[in-house]
Amino acid sequence: MSSAAAALVVPRPSFAAPSVLRAEPVSLQVLPEGQGKTALWGFNGFSPGPELRVRKGDTLSLRFENHTEQPSSIHWHGIRIENAMDGVPGLTQPLVQPGETFDYVFQLPDAGTYWYHSHHQSWEQVARGLYGPLIVDEADAPKVDSDITAILDDWRLDESGALMAGFGDTHDFSHAGRLGNFAMILLSQDTVRLGDRLRLRLINTTTARIFPIRIDGLDAKVVALDGMSLAEPRDLSDIQLAPAQRVDVIGDVTAQVDFRFVARDALYDMGSLKIDGQNTNPVAPNIAALPAPSVSIPKTTPNQTLSLRMEGGAMGGRHAGDDIWALNGVSGLKDEPFATFKRGETAVIELINDTRFPHGIHLHGHHFYELRQDGSLGDLRDTSLVERGISRKIAVVLDNPGKWLLHCHMLGHQASGMKTWIEVT
Incomplete structure (x- = not known):
């Protein structure tokens, strides 16, 4: 597997949710600048799609327009959602055919880091880029200097930057899945100041790869897993994210923030947050727990x-x-x-x-x-x-x-x- 020496910065088109999510062909500069771009699918001109950012308790109302060549749908991963809005064709809704639309309207009951992605032929459509981050802010969010979304992904590319075919390969399916040969972290910004307090929202959007990740240059705590806050923040050590898992980290910048893939015999650079200046008014040092999740506690004796x-x-x-x-x-x-x-x-x-x-x-x-x-x-x-x-x-x-x-x-x-x-x- 190859990795990027510098993270790719993903445009954050708007903090407000768009009223339409349009699935369509897009391109992304996965290989180093000057080499070929990668033709993908995405939403509203981007892959990953636009960051949907709302507050806990808000209602999200979106029209999904399918401008790809395959039927599709959108699943809102991790959201405790009304069943009819869950986005699973054949179980909760019909397929959205090419040229058709589907309206999703639902409330966001929990703050945290979530994401959205295709849920039809997802082994191919997610690999092609049909996904994006969904961030639900707390009513009283912790004070940070930067709130950064960090998406982990990999792609199987040829030398020109084109996606290799064979999405339904039987060997992949029967083994570890479609593992890419090029991996990168996609960040919502690329610079920070020494002394800044960051909230990093890591999302593993791959179809198969488990990411062991080391973050250097940050004195930090883990504060949430899969969108749900921890009762007590934990010291940051190496992080492991399976496909679809998320980790929220809050910490203070002590040096350039480097993200590295931890292999058995080496560390591979995934990308960095470069230093640009000094924060002369840092946030107070303690990192408190996020508000407790409102999830029912299981009975001691299960039904x-x-x-x-x-x-x-x-x-x-x-x-x-x-x-x-x-x-x-x-x-x-x-x-x-x-x-x-x-x-x-x-x-x-x-x-x-x-x-x-x-x-x-x-x-x-x-x-x-x-x-x-x-x-x-x-x-x-x-x-x-x-x-x-x-x-x-x-x-x-x-x-x-x-x-x-x-x-x-x-x-x-x-x-x-x-x-x-x-x-x-």
Whole structure:
């Protein structure tokens, strides 16, 4: 994998949400300046699409216009949303055909860092660039000098900068997914001052790559995961983000801020925030916790206890499903849900990875707690990275009615069987 020596700065067209999100062909200078641009798809002329920035409790009203050559839809990742607005064709809405539109109108119940992306042929359409950041500000946001969105992505490019074909490659699907050969961090600004307090919002938008990231030049704390604030900020160490996961960091600039991909034998530069001057009036040194999330606490004794076994893939042995991957012996969406819950019930689900590859399991419409070994509540997330051969229990209060997807966010794995759904009545 190659990486950029300097981060690409992504235009922030407006802090106000546009009334239209138009999916269309765009181009991006992924390779160094002077080399070929990469033809992609994006929204409103950009990939990533425009940063949608709203306040907690606001209503977002957008018309999606599809000007690509494929049917599509938009999923609002991590938002505890009304089911009809979740953007999953065949489960919550019809496909939006080329030249057609679909109106999304929903409230934003939680502050935090989220994102939006295609949810049809997403292993291809997200890889082509159909995604963007969605930021929901707190009513009383922490004081910082810069609030910076940092998107992690990779692309599989030829020497000219063109995307390589083969999005549905069976080898990719049965192994780790479509891993790019060129990775970069895309920032909403490129300079800071010594002494500035930053809020960094890291979003892994790749279809398959797990990013271990080191941030140098910042005396910082981790304050939120997947949009949900931590009860106590944690010291910043190396960060690992599975596809679709997010991390919020608040800290003070002590030197040029460098983002590095942590490999087993080397560090690869992903990009930097350059120093431009000195902040002579820095923010007070303590970093406080963000406002607590308003998420229901699971019951000590759950209403249902379930297991979800990940099966298949290369070297994964046989299973009862009819595709490359399966969950509990079933590949893809069937007429009957994996489970049905009454609204407000607590479920504990054991995620069992019986394969040779890691999987990032995402539940739509809810956040869940990863349980610690002693059964106590751990981190609150919407996507959980389950390493190969590992089991992890999650606890969730199913309080959002509707039909909700539960799937691997290594999107080639989802495409080839690793998805199911639940129903909350």
